[in-house]
Amino acid sequence: MTPLVILPVLIPVLTAALCLMGFGRRRLQQWLSLGALTALVAVAVLLLAEVSRSGIQVAQPGNWPAPFGITLVVDLFSAIMLVLASLMGLAVGVYSSASMDRGRLNFGYYPFLMILLLGVNGAFLAGDIFNLYVWFEVMLMASFVLIA
Numbered sequence: 001m002t003p004l005v006i007l008p009v010l011i012p013v014l015t016a017a018l019c020l021m022g023f024g025r026r027r028l029q030q031w032l033s034l035g036a037l038t039a040l041v042a043v044a045v046l047l048l049a050e051v052s053r054s055g056i057q058v059a060q061p062g063n064w065p066a067p068f069g070i071t072l073v074v075d076l077f078s079a080i081m082l083v084l085a086s087l088m089g090l091a092v093g094v095y096s097s098a099s100m101d102r103g104r105l106n107f108g109y110y111p112f113l114m115i116l117l118l119g120v121n122g123a124f125l126a127g128d129i130f131n132l133y134v135w136f137e138v139m140l141m142a143s144f145v146l147i148a
Contacts, residue, residue, distance in 0.1 A: 002050055005059035005072050007043045008082055008121040011036050016114035029110040030097050036114065037090040040121075044086040048079040058127070071127030078124045085124065089117045109146070116142035 015036035022028040051057055057074045060066070074082070093113065100109060119139025126132035 002047075002054075002057055003059075004043060004047045004050060005057050005074055005125070006061060008040065008047070008086070008125060009072065009118060011040050011043065012114040012118035012121065016111045016118065019111040019114060020108070023108065023111075026102070026105045029105075033110040033114060034090075034093050034097065037086070037093045037117075040086040040117070041083070041090050044079070044082040047074060048076075048083050051076055051079040066127070070131055072125040073127040074125060081124045082121060085117070085120050089113070089120075112142045112145050116146065118142075 015032055018032050019029040022032070047057070051074055059072045060069050061072070062069050064070070096109070096113075116139060119135050119137075119142060122135035123132055123139060126135055
């Protein structure tokens with residue numbers, strides 16, 4: 001197991017928490033998000049290289065056994081999807097930093113973008129069907145707020 005498996009979930013959740021702590025400061029949220037998205041691309045590429053070199057990677061945060069805990073699994077397909085999702089997230093973050101109006105930015109655009117990426121990355125890393133459902137719910141909640 002490599003600690004890289006947990007980072008595609010850990011980076012967006014920590015960034016969303018930091019953005020929520022600096023809720024009134026749009027520039028801080030923007031730079032935190034763009035830095036986290038860049039780090040997410042780097043982690044996804046490193047994870048793709050690790051999976052192609054060593055095979056399937058598995059992590060169980062909290063050391064709970066598989067039926068009771070969260071199991072994160074990365075195979076070659078999910079690693080490729082993580083790279084694509086993180087590149088798309090970086091492109092959206094860069095484009096939206098120049099094109100979003102203040103009303104949407106004041107409403108918490110960057111924390112919800114990070115939560116959306118948390119759900120997407122978690123869905124790609126889900127080791128069982130229940131956790132896939134939970135990650136889809138996280139993704140849907142963030143996407144509904146961003147749409148509204």
